[in-house]
Amino acid sequence: MDIDLPIPKQRLSKNSIKAMLISELIGNAIWLPILAILFYVDARFDWWDWVGWVLWVVLGLTILSMIYSLTIQPYLLYKNFRYEVDEEFLQIKQGVFIEKYELVPMTKIQSVATNQGPVQRRYQLYGLSVETMSSTHTIPMLSKEIAMQLRNTIAYYAKIKEVDE
C-alpha cells in the first residue's frame, strides 16, 4: 500500500536476539526463587487467604510471560525495531503489537550516550540513548562499531542549533 510510512532501513545487531534471551533467562532465574519463597512463607505463616490467590495468579502470569519471552518475543522485538539516521532526522520505529514511529530532528537532540550492561558486554553490544527536551529515545543492542559510529554521527549533527533556541 502506498499510504504506509516508509520503513527506516537500519536494524539492531543480530546478536541482540541471543542477548535478549539471556537477559530474560536471568530475569526469570531471579524472579522464580523469589516467588517460591513467597509461596513457602505464605504456607508457613498462614497469611490471609487472598494472598495465596494473588500468588497463584502471579505464578500463572509469570508462566505465560515466560513462554512468550523465552520463545518468540526476542525475535519479534528484533524484527520490529528499525531506525535511521540522516543529517536532519533520527527515525525510530518499534513495537510488536503497538507500532510506534518517532521522528526527531537532529537539531533538537541535547545529548547522546552509549551504555552497556553485563549481558550486552558478553556479546560486545552497546545501547544508545538519545536525549531530547521531551524524552529519552533508546536504540538498544547495537554492535560496538556501529554504536560508536552512530554516536559520533548524531553528536556531529546535533551540534547544529536552530536560531530561536
Added chain:
Amino acid sequence: MDYRRYSRLTIAFHIWGVLKFFFFAFLYLFIFNREADWIGYGRIIAAILLILSIIFVIFKWLTTTYKIDEVAFYLREGFFTKHKRTIPFSKVQNVNRHTTFLHKLIGKTSLKFETGMSGDGGTIKFEVLSKEEADHLEDWIEKSTRNIKVSEGEEEKVEEYIEDRKLHFAASKKDIIKASMTSLSFLLLIPALGSLFFMINDFINVEKEAEGAIHFILSAWWLTALVVIFLVVASTIFGMIKTYIKYGNYRIYSDVDRIYISRGVLDEVSFSISKEKVQAVEITQTLMKRILRIAEVKLTSAGQTGGGGGDSSMETSSLFPFLPQKDAFRLISEILPDYEVEEEMHKLPKNALFARLLKPSWLWMIATALLYYFQPNVLNMNMPWWLFSLLLLILVVLLRVLDYYNSRYVLNERFIQLKTGSLATTLFLTRRDKVIEIEMNRGPLEKLLGIAKITTINRAQPVRHTHMYGVPESFRLAFYQWYKKRGSEIEFKQ
C-alpha cells in the same frame, strides 16, 4: 555597570510577606489563647522565628547582587555558599510585570524575566522598581537581543521597526459582564442559599414554637423569597466586581516584534512575549463558553516557569479568556501575521468512531468492580449496583461520541491544527518549525480499521504533547511528509 543590590524597598516587601505569614500564628498565640500552659514557650519560639526570618531577609538582600551588560544578566547570591549565574538575554522567553496594590500605593512595580529553563534558576525577578526603571530594563533587553540579530546579518529588520504599539483588543463593559456570567460565580449561590435557609428555618422555628406550623411555613416562605432576591442581586454584583478587578482594563497590544497583554484594576499584571517565541496557539472553550459563543485564546510559551507568581503568571499568557468566538480567529491573524488559521477542517473517518467505542474503558471497569464489591446504597435510593454501572457506561460512551464529533484536523502548509475534546474543546495550532518531535502510533485494532494516532510535541513548561486519535492512514503519511520538510524554513546558527 558594576554589581549592585536590588532596591532597598525589596526588604520592606519581604518583611511584609513574613508578617503576613506569621499573622495567624500570632493572632492565635497572643490574642485568642491566653490560658494554656505551653503558650509561653509558643510565644517565645514564634518571636524567635520571626526575628530570624527578618534577619534572613536582610542578609539575603545584602548578599544578592546583579549586573546587566549588553548581552546578559549576572547574578551573585548566597551567604555561605556563593552562587553565580549568567543568563543571556537571548534565553528570555517572556516578560511579566506585576503591579500589586501595594506596589501601586508607592508608585512602583515588579518585573520578572522568564526563561525556558526549569527550576528557580530560570527566572530573574526584580521585586520592587519604579515604572521608569522597568520600562528602561525591558527596552534594554529588547534592544540588545535585536542587536545580536543584526550582527547575524538581518539588518533590514531594524529599519522596519517602528516604535508604536497597535491596540488590538480592549475589554468593554459588555465583555466583563459576559465574563462574570461565564465564570459561574453565581452558581456558588446554591449551596450558600441552602445552608442559609436551614439556618433561618431553625432560628424562626425556635422563636415561633407556639404558633402553628402553617403560619411558620408561610412566614418562612416570604422571608426565603426576600433572602433569595437579595442573594441573587448581591452575588451577581459581587461576581461582576470580582471579574472587573481581575479582568478590567484588559488590553492587547503588539508591535513588530512583541505582543503585550495587560489586565487588572487593583493588581495590574502585564505580560509580553516576542512573537518568535510563541510556540503554539490554543483556542479553548468550556461547555458554558461554547453555549455563549465565547472562546479563550492562549499563547504557549516555553518560559512559563509558574514559580513565584503562582497561577497569576500562568494566566497572563491568555489573550482575554472571554473573547467573542468570531473575534478569536481575527485576533490571532492580527497579532501573529505569519500565522494562518484555516477555518475549514477535516472530520475524522467513521472508523475512528468504532475504534473509540471498541476501546476498553478502564475507568468504567474499575468503577464497576468497586460497585460490585461494595454495593453502596447511595442517598438511600435502593438502586441496584448495576444501574450505576450502566449509567456510567452511557456517560463514557456519550463523551467518546462527542469527542469523535468535535475532533477536527488539518494541515495547512506550515501549520497544523488539531481540535479535540468532548464537553470542553481545544483547538491547537502550531507551526512546523515549533514542533520539536512527532510520534505516530497504531495497534492491531487501528491497523484493521486503517486509522492511527498522531502526536505533536511542543516546547512549553512542561513539554506539551498533543494527540489526535483516529486520523486515516493517508493523513498519517501526509503528516510524516509534512514534518520531514521542516528543514526548509529553519535558520541554523553556528
